[in-house]
Amino acid sequence: MTTDRLAELAALLKDLRKRSGLTQEQLAHASEVSESTIRRLEGGRAQNPTLLSLAKLQDALGAGPEDRRRLAELLANGRAAPAEAPAEAPAEAPPAPAARSGMLVRDDVRSAARDLALEVRRRWRVEEEQRRVHDPFPLPVRWRRTDPALSDHEANIERLPPGAAAPLPTDLSGDLPTVAAFYRRRRSGRLVILGRAGSGKSVLTIRFVQDFLESRAELERVPVIFGIGSWDPTASTLRAWVTERLVRDHPQLADRVAGRSMADALIEADLVLPVLDGFDEIAEGLRGRALEGLNEFSSPLVLTSRREEFAEAVGSAGRPLVWATVIELADLTTEDVASYLPRTARRRPGDGGTGDGGTGDGGRGMWDGVMGRLREEAGSGGGDDGGGAPALAGALRTPLMTALARTLYSDGDRPGGDPAELLDARAFPDESSVEEHLLAGFVPAVYRSRPRDRGWDPERAELWLGYLAHHLAHPDRERQDLAWWEIGDFLPSRQRVLSVVLTATLCTTLSTWLIGFVIGRLPAWENAVQGALMGPAAGLAFGAVYAVMNARGGGTFEPAYVRLRLRPRGGGRPAEAGRGARRGAVRIFTARFGAVLAGGFVMGLGCSCALMVQQQLAYGPRLNRQVLEWMATNMLVFGLIFGAGAGLVFGLLAALEAPLDVASAANPLGLLAANRAIVRGQFLVLVPLLALSVGFGGGLIVSLLDGVVGELNWDTRDGLQIGCVVGLAGGLSYALSFTAWGHWVIRARLWLPMAGKLPWDTAAFLDDAYRRGVLRQAGAVYQFRHVRLQHHLGRAYRRSRTGRSLRWSPVDPAAGPGESG
Structure with missing residues (x-):
């Protein structure tokens, strides 16, 4: 907001307060806006006043229609678009629905929401660092409009009253740095993010949470990520399940207030924004019912899913997620990959020449020849559309596979390993063969790269991880949460x-x-x-x-x-x-x-x-x-x-x-x-x-x-x-x-280690696997880095035990034939 607009806003607020006969301290008490914020507003020093704070001040001051109109004009004409928003974005993006009035929220609930926001932000910042998202720079994650049949009507998304003019078509494209600003422009506050496996949905949700919390106003919802794959819509409502998961991942919210848990109070006060990751991981027969359960939950939310599974659920339920904008993540381009992988490789002594791989140091890196081939293929018209692209180009279209390729060749310790082997058409005739090679090499690579940390043998580490992955599988429903209390x-x-x-x-x-x-x-x-x-x-x-x-x-x-x-x-x-x-x-x-x-x-x-x-x-x-x-x-x-x-x-x-x-x-x-x-x-x-x-x-x-x-x-x-x-x-x-x-x-420290299924220090092993990037933390539980890695390790374990896929026992689904646990 410009200096002139800030001065006009300050004068208007000061005049309203004097007319009401309130001091700044009394206004702070009546509006629940801090006295320091009121001083900054009246002094013209609040560069980005929040709509929620101003709305509370209007109500407390009893502003009339004319004063409210003047205030709205100042905000609409005076606030610039966020720096990260696309150029065509409107000057003032309509925010997602805010929480209930501060007068209706208890002080202890407000304090709990503030503490939850701090904890969520800290946790996902650490997780983002652990996943090396910014090393050397984030892989591009872009999105575009998807099939309109999967989305609700634009008038419903904008929550327009009956008879209102239909809004003009909205540009639904964007990229990773603009995700929070894009969400705030969607008035309903309900967003569905679709993408194929490994396309970057989880990374996008982490970035969304970080950016949203950076600009969060007081009493605005706190975004909390939940792995929705474990939700059974036939057993509990989404509201009850979210409350249960809040207590599991944030034990301090089990504290009782007014006869209920603090987690329940936060949900009731509409101070939690559920970010539901992995709708496609819900059991196939439950997805339609799950979508109906999501429609019964009328509050804002963010949902991620693979496209096919979400489309099937929409068909099963007979309608899309109400009020929701649906976007779809785009594949990486050859240029994205060619700009990224060379900058991840270590510089080798004796490198010479003037490579074109983007290393930035004049040296020729291990990826230069491979990236050159991919650029040539893309330039010939057969790369980015997938028609005539080589198997490698097709496999590297997702951030997951690109990250695995980095681990195997740029970060790993593979004597004589050269990424050029991935261009061998006989060894890797199609995309799936390249992907299986990258998945198979990931665990050995990360355990060979740092052998001094714990001394885990790569083969035995892979066997132990495979045992865990195998037992997360189920013939009817697969789990992603690896909880230490469930290993036994x-x-x-x-x-x-x-x-x-x-x-x-x-x-x-x-x-x-x-x-x-x-x-x-x-x-x-x-x-x-x-x-x-x-x-x-x-x-x-x-x-x-x-x-x-x-x-x-x-x-x-x-x-x-x-x-x-x-x-x-x-x-x-x-x-x-x-x-x-x-x-x-x-x-x-x-x-x-x-x-x-x-x-x-x-x-x-x-x-x-x-x-x-x-x-x-x-x-x-x-x-x-x-x-x-x-x-x-x-x-x-x-x-x-x-x-x-x-x-x-x-x-x-x-x-x-x-x-x-x-x-x-x-x-x-x-x-x-x-x-x-x-x-x-x-x-x-x-x-x-x-x-x-x-x-x-x-x-x-x-x-x-x-x-x-x-x-x-x-x-x-x-x-x-x-x-x-x-x-x-x-x-x-x-x-x-x-x-x-x-x-x-x-069981996990004695019985299973004696049977050779797990190491003796299971806790240290799990923590070490997390630090190596094989596992990730989701609150109080671990998860495999990606569900595709979990599937691969589970299949490899079953092959190593029986030479064929284990069949499920109708008596005990947790164990297959020949399994002694």
């Missing part, structure tokens, strides 16, 4: 149950021996027998509980996003909020108590059976009616003691849980470390609480039932010994068998 579930169901049985058996046996040795109530041989019997009994009981949970779909434990807080919920809050928090705590306690009660009862049954066997061994076998009655009574009493004790303790822990206040835990290793600390804290609390609840609670239950079910006896010292065993064994078994971190330790 790659084991077949029987082995998962067996791991719980063995873990609980070992924990109980060792705990029984240790407590018996310390207390010394029984002879050594009897203590040894008791431990040997109690261990398997508890193991089978834990295994039975887990098997039931697994059969009902609850065998996967997600990371805990809570910590234990001893201060009662609602402390320091208003009385009404405190009462609501207490009622919520009671509900949580009741639900957890009921869920754990049944499991604890099963544990008590196992303990009574073990004691009965011990008695039979110690005093000779005798099986009569009296013994059976004694056994039945013990089963009932121990079941009630263990069930009530465990339910009470876990219910109390649930009532004391508070959200995990760690924003940095959203990356995989950070979340793993946070959960290790959470489980450690839970264990330290569980052991004494379980010991006390069983030791003293058992005496209370026995006193209540004595004479009702028969003559009962509960010696205090025996009760404390049993309580200590239950506390130590139960705490260990719970931590290792019923938490995400425990499954990670037992």
